[in-house]
Amino acid sequence: MLINTVKAGRVSHAQLFLGQEGTHAFGLAVAYAQYIACKNRTETDACGKCPSCLKFNHLAHPDLHFFFPHLASDKNSSADFIRVFQKLANDTHCLFSEKQLVEALQLGNKEAIINMQDAELFLSKLSLKPYESDYKFVIMYLPEKMNNPTSNKILKTLEEPDGKTLIILVSENYDNILPTILSRTQLFKINKLPLAQFAEAISRLKGCSIEIGEDLAVLTDRNLQEAMAADNDMSKETLFEQAKTMMQSAYKLSHWRPHQLNFQEIADFIKTMANIGRESQKIFFRYVLSVVRKSVFLTFNANQLVHATAKEREWMNNFSPFINERNAFQIEKVINDAIIDISKNAEPNILFTDTILKLGKLIRVGDKR
Numbered sequence: 001m002l003i004n005t006v007k008a009g010r011v012s013h014a015q016l017f018l019g020q021e022g023t024h025a026f027g028l029a030v031a032y033a034q035y036i037a038c039k040n041r042t043e044t045d046a047c048g049k050c051p052s053c054l055k056f057n058h059l060a061h062p063d064l065h066f067f068f069p070h071l072a073s074d075k076n077s078s079a080d081f082i083r084v085f086q087k088l089a090n091d092t093h094c095l096f097s098e099k100q101l102v103e104a105l106q107l108g109n110k111e112a113i114i115n116m117q118d119a120e121l122f123l124s125k126l127s128l129k130p131y132e133s134d135y136k137f138v139i140m141y142l143p144e145k146m147n148n149p150t151s152n153k154i155l156k157t158l159e160e161p162d163g164k165t166l167i168i169l170v171s172e173n174y175d176n177i178l179p180t181i182l183s184r185t186q187l188f189k190i191n192k193l194p195l196a197q198f199a200e201a202i203s204r205l206k207g208c209s210i211e212i213g214e215d216l217a218v219l220t221d222r223n224l225q226e227a228m229a230a231d232n233d234m235s236k237e238t239l240f241e242q243a244k245t246m247m248q249s250a251y252k253l254s255h256w257r258p259h260q261l262n263f264q265e266i267a268d269f270i271k272t273m274a275n276i277g278r279e280s281q282k283i284f285f286r287y288v289l290s291v292v293r294k295s296v297f298l299t300f301n302a303n304q305l306v307h308a309t310a311k312e313r314e315w316m317n318n319f320s321p322f323i324n325e326r327n328a329f330q331i332e333k334v335i336n337d338a339i340i341d342i343s344k345n346a347e348p349n350i351l352f353t354d355t356i357l358k359l360g361k362l363i364r365v366g367d368k369r
């Protein structure tokens with residue numbers, strides 16, 4: 001669709017790209033601008049080699065301007081943080097989350113916004129003539145982070161920019177954008193990739209098998225950013241072994257079976273999990289959550305609702321008697337809390353130790369023997 005707008009000479013000057021985190025909406029906005037600026041474009045893509053493309057490849061074209069949320073202050077604008085932004089975008093192939101940006105900018109708990117200085121800079125950039133390209137390009141990441149006065153300041157330019165201009169607002173949250181902005185931009189929705197395409201893209205980009213690509217599609221709910229950040233050997237098979245180790249450790253601890261208890265094994269498990277990185281840890285816990293839910297179905301004999309491999313099914317049949325009406329909700333909560341704590345940068349050794357102890361207690365509560 002975007003390529004066709006270029007071919008037909010009908011590029012709208014103000015567009016709103018709307019896509020959830022992990023859909024690569026920002027990367028698509030850059031690719032679209034690169035395609036328009038390319039001196040030697042093909043039917044399907046920019047050439048990647050012309051002087052314009054070489055600058056776009058590093059996000060350093062003089063006619064390409066970025067705005068994004070940053071530290072809220074009267075004195076600074078996006079331009080003061082552009083090097084950090086470019087590095088993050090380059091390092092991640094434009095596939096980063098708001099959280100990663102906040103971390104890259106080292107904001108901690110401080111609020112990130114697009115401020116009035118940005119609006120002024122926005123107007124001044126668009127009042128200039130382009131240096132090298134026919135177009136001036138402005139890409140704003142998360143326009144929902146503008147406050148009302150800032151939004152109002154750019155309204156007129158959104159409606160009637162000078163000369164050949166392409167403004168792309170890349171949003172993850174339609175509901176938080178002012179209606180006055182919405183009415184002045186053309187909406188372009190970016191959906192999650194279908195499962196097969198997602199798996200193919202991930203296997204190509206990460207160099208993993210299609211099967212692992214499919215597992216990651218399911219486990220991340222087709223979030224490209226999370227799947228790219230996950231460990232390369234993260235497959236359902238690995239996750240299954242890890243989940244089994246965690247649940248068995250929790251069981252043995254709670255039932256105090258000293259002859260079965262292997263502290264070294266538990267310590268090794270915690271050490272391994274602490275080192276796999278936050279995105280992989282989240283994927284792991286989401287997998288555990290899916291195993292717990294399936295076990296609940298098995299407890300209530302709803303076998304037909306459970307999609308699982310033979311190995312998973314065999315193990316869940318042994319495990320499901322311990323997950324029932326006495327503890328299922330609390331177990332879900334413990335795992336969901338772990339996912340939230342990972343997002344808040346919890347210390348992973350403490351988090352995994354704590355989670356295993358909590359699960360152990362709950363498994364004991366569910367033991368009806």
Ligand SMILES: [Zn+2]
Nearest residue numbers: 038047050053
């Ligand atoms: Zn090119």
